Amino acid sequence: MAVQGQWLATRLRRHIAELIRLAAPVVVTRAGILTMATADAAMLGRSTVEQVAFHGLAIAPFIVITVTGIGLLFGTVVLTSHAVGREQFTECGPIWRRSLPYAAALGLGAAVVCQFGTPFFLWTAQPPDIAAGAGKVVSILGWGAPGTLLFYTTAYFLEGLRRPLPAMVVMIVANLLNILFNWMFIFGNAGFPALGAEGAAIATTLVRSAMAVFLIAYVWFMVDRDRYAVRYALGRGWWRAGAEHRRVGYAAGTSYGIESIAFGTISFFAGILGAMALAAYTMQHIVFALIFMIALGIASATSVRVGIAHGREDMPDRALAGWTGLGLVVLALGSCGIALLLWSAPIAGLLTTDPALVAATAPLIVLSAYALIADGGQVVMASALRGAGETWVPTAMHIVSYFGVMIPGCWILAFPMGYGAAGLVGGIVLASIVSVTLVSFRFWMISRR
Numbered sequence: 182m183a184v185q186g187q188w189l190a191t192r193l194r195r196h197i198a199e200l201i202r203l204a205a206p207v208v209v210t211r212a213g214i215l216t217m218a219t220a221d222a223a224m225l226g227r228s229t230v231e232q233v234a235f236h237g238l239a240i241a242p243f244i245v246i247t248v249t250g251i252g253l254l255f256g257t258v259v260l261t262s263h264a265v266g267r268e269q270f271t272e273c274g275p276i277w278r279r280s281l282p283y284a285a286a287l288g289l290g291a292a293v294v295c296q297f298g299t300p301f302f303l304w305t306a307q308p309p310d311i312a313a314g315a316g317k318v319v320s321i322l323g324w325g326a327p328g329t330l331l332f333y334t335t336a337y338f339l340e341g342l343r344r345p346l347p348a349m350v351v352m353i354v355a356n357l358l359n360i361l362f363n364w365m366f367i368f369g370n371a372g373f374p375a376l377g378a379e380g381a382a383i384a385t386t387l388v389r390s391a392m393a394v395f396l397i398a399y400v401w402f403m404v405d406r407d408r409y410a411v412r413y414a415l416g417r418g419w420w421r422a423g424a425e426h427r428r429v430g431y432a433a434g435t436s437y438g439i440e441s442i443a444f445g446t447i448s449f450f451a452g453i454l455g456a457m458a459l460a461a462y463t464m465q466h467i468v469f470a471l472i473f474m475i476a477l478g479i480a481s482a483t484s485v486r487v488g489i490a491h492g493r494e495d496m497p498d499r500a501l502a503g504w505t506g507l508g509l510v511v512l513a514l515g516s517c518g519i520a521l522l523l524w525s526a527p528i529a530g531l532l533t534t535d536p537a538l539v540a541a542t543a544p545l546i547v548l549s550a551y552a553l554i555a556d557g558g559q560v561v562m563a564s565a566l567r568g569a570g571e572t573w574v575p576t577a578m579h580i581v582s583y584f585g586v587m588i589p590g591c592w593i594l595a596f597p598m599g600y601g602a603a604g605l606v607g608g609i610v611l612a613s614i615v616s617v618t619l620v621s622f623r624f625w626m627i628s629r630r
Contacts, residue, residue: 288326311456475557562617578620
């Protein structure tokens with residue numbers, strides 16, 4: 182018993198230290214995309230409510246498309262961490278190389294789909310003026326999808342190698358450039374015309390393309406590239422060799438897509454409620470999503486820790502890694518939730534100077550605090566399941582939680598029951614509780630074997 186207790190204490194300390202070491206830079210990397218959106222919304226909030234609404238509606242389908250693509254590439258981090266756990270390091274580079282053309286193809290497909298934004302928004306019953314403005318914005322954002330996906334598959338590769346810092350550095354620089362470009366294109370400085378939400382889309386598209394170039398260059402020229410066979414030449418059978426890679430990604434991509442489609446649908450519900458409700462929901466969602474990036478960072482680190490233990494077939498350590506990730510996310514997001522409860526109005530005031538919009542946003546921020554722990558917990562436990570080799574089970578649970586609970590729940594609370602935008606956030610709280618319960622129970626079940 183003493184030996185078992187010593188093992189538990191030693192491994193728990195190791196997992197906590199490794200999770201924090203891996204998660205901290207990943208949090209910055211994941212949050213970086215959202216901080217770009219936050220900077221866009223905050224700077225647009227200095228113009229008009231309509232420009233915020235255009236941007237808020239446009240990013241809803243764009244996020245669905247790109248997040249689905251990011252999920253389809255999730256096999257990069259899972260298979261890389263498994264190879265590291267087996268100490269088969271020369272398998273890592275080929276995994277990354279096969280992911281690059283796949284990511285580029287997914288990104289180009291996303292760019293084409295984004296060109297049909299206006300008719301899509303009209304089909305979803307958005308007001309014509311909002312649909313037209315948001316359609317122009319999403320068409321510009323679409324051309325940043327290839328760079329976004331190439332960046333993320335490369336970041337996944339580095340995370341699988343337990344080397345997340347380079348992606349973090351690239352993301353920090355990218356955010357600084359995005360603010361500069363927003364200043365130029367949104368407000369018409371340095372000789373450029375004032376383009377509002379379209380200017381914000383141009384800025385982020387340029388920045389995301391540059392991010393991919395710099396991170397790929399880092400991997401190509403890193404000192405130990407030969408150890409990982411980074412410059413592995415793709416042969417004719419590269420697509421067939423990546424079947425397992427894609428198999429993991431299909432489940433993750435479907436799961437990510439389901440969740441993002443569900444949240445995108447809620448944005449459309451907010452658009453039906455009007456420009457003010459849409460702008461308030463957008464502001465709340467940016468705050469919520471920005472904090473949620475902490476959970477995504479912990480989730481990625483948990484997947485790596487679980488994947489390494491799975492690769493060496495150490496099942497007790499695999500279980501401990503997953504539960505440690507859940508405990509860490511509860512502690513981190515619980516603290517953030519308390520801050521949202523205490524300072525909702527000042528936080529809303531950071532994003533806009535419009536008093537009416539602050540008043541509409543603050544109550545939604547309070548409600549979102551109750552969803553943080555549950556939604557963060559479900560993404561960590563779903564990632565733990567994937568690191569343990571599970572594929573479609575967490576996806577099925579997401580279908581139940583988000584399509585079966587969240588979408589109808591949000592509609593009923595917002596429209597028949599008359600709670601408006603507050604009802605939309607209430608539906609998110611309900612679905613998050615269902616989701617974390619399901620995936621945690623599944624992880625407990627496989628950990629008992």
